[in-house]
Amino acid sequence: FIYLLFSDLICLFYHLTDCPLILTPAEVVVRFGDRVSVDCSVASTTDFLGMGWEAAFGGTGFEQKSSLTWTVEKVEEWNIYPQCYMTQKNGEQCSVTPDITVYKTPDTVKVSAVVGGPMVEGKEYTLVCGIDNVAPVQKLKVIWYRDNEKLSNETFDGTTVTPVNEYSTLTVTADRHHNGALFRCEAVLHLGPELNLTTAKNSSTDITIELKSINSNKTPILASSDAPELIQERGYVTVFEGENAILNCGARGNPPPVFMWTCKGMNISENTTNLTITRATISTTYSCTATNPLGEITKEIHSSLTWTVEKVEEWNIKPQCNMTWKNGKQCSVTPNVTVYSEYYLLSSC
Structure with a gap:
């Protein structure tokens, strides 16, 4: 078996080298729609009669030349098998065919x-x-x-x-x-x-x-996600009477959470991480709820109103700080303010 295989290889080598035609190049890669050409020449003109190219496109016919070029200006076929052949004076012929790959890149x-x-x-x-x-x-x-x-x-x-x-x-x-x-x-x-x-x-x-525990040319797109969690736990803010303040929910998650702000059971704002208090007049508690498909979390922010008077121009001052429980009961305290002629006092509830 080994001997037969070796003999076959020797015969194949002899057959290929018996045809004195040379292709330049012997292997061709061409993009669909482009120009292609291959030169064919004779290594020895002994007993040489003539040669030619046989092809569906670009064939030359038989000519008494020792070199011929096969050319196609625009490749519009996917299967291309041009054949260069030669004829000897004794009538024998041989031929060679270039290896042509026609390619197209993806749309x-x-x-x-x-x-x-x-x-x-x-x-x-x-x-x-x-x-x-x-x-x-x-x-x-x-x-x-x-x-x-x-x-x-x-x-x-x-x-x-x-x-x-x-x-x-x-x-x-x-x-x-x-x-x-x-x-x-x-x-x-x-x-x-x-x-x-x-x-x-x-x-x-x-x-x-x-992540339950939580990328493409302009493309669909590995980002981890979580249920909402608090970034900062601090839930107290001091606001001066009549001034503005910004409260921050301080929660994050992925997918990004949707925010809902409430005060005393009433919805006052949504879809924003910040709540702006304009001209504060009372001390109260605001609730922010952050929600995404993985869960929700609520943060309470207690707004403490500070009473202040920039310039005391009254001698009898009795400010009162009021508080209301959820059951409706109320209480109040009044700071003891003493006014004297050289200074003014600042007292807070």
């Missing part, structure tokens, strides 16, 4: 998620890279990246040389450590390292991941 390369919307930590999801109208598919490689880290690559089988639509999938497990990561796929046509010709298009996607 679009697009990343999408099989399931839209935020992802949940710990679950698996599938990303799809769609490559439209590319040829030849057997030369195509799709490479997946997370940021600049290469994750995987995929090649494709097939014998068709005409453009096709293909897709590649990547399974990812939602992980908060990949918060904000950019996933992208790159479609590359490997047309031969010796030809030094690689063409690529890529698309990226940002994917939002909800």
Whole structure:
């Protein structure tokens, strides 16, 4: 068996070298719609009669020349098999055929998620890279990246040389450590390292991941998420009577929470993290509720009104600070203010 295989190889080598035709280049890569040409020449003119190119496009016919060029100004066929042949004076012929690859880069390369919307930590999801109208598919490689880290690559089988639509999938497990990561796929046509010709298009996607415990050319998009939580616990603010103040809910979450402000059971503002108090007249308690699909949290901010008089011009001053309980009961206190001629006193409730 080994002897037969070796003999077959020797015969094949002898047959190929028996035809003294030289192609330049012997391998051609051409983009669909571009110009292509191949030179064919005779290594030895001994007993040489003539040569020619046989082809559906660009054929030359038989000529008594030792060199001929096959040319097509605009390649509009995917299967191209031109044949250069020669005839010896004794009537024998031989021929050679260049290896021609006609290629087309993808019209679009697009990343999408099989399931839209935020992802949940710990679950698996599938990303799809769609490559439209590319040829030849057997030369195509799709490479997946997370940021600049290469994750995987995929090649494709097939014998068709005409453009096709293909897709590649990547399974990812939602992980908060990949918060904000950019996933992208790159479609590359490997047309031969010796030809030094690689063409690529890529698309990226940002994917939002909800962490239950919580990325694409303009793209869909790994960001971690949480139920709302308080950024700052402080819930007291001092406001001078008649002045303005801004209260901050101090909550965050992902997806971003929706805010609702209430005072004494009444809704007073929504969809804003800040509440502006204009010309404060009373001490009271404001509640801010931050809500997203993963939960909600409520923060109470107690606004303490400070009574102040910039310039005392009365001798008998009796300010009163009032308080009301939820059951409707009330109480009040009055500071003891003594006015004398050289200074004024500032007292607060």
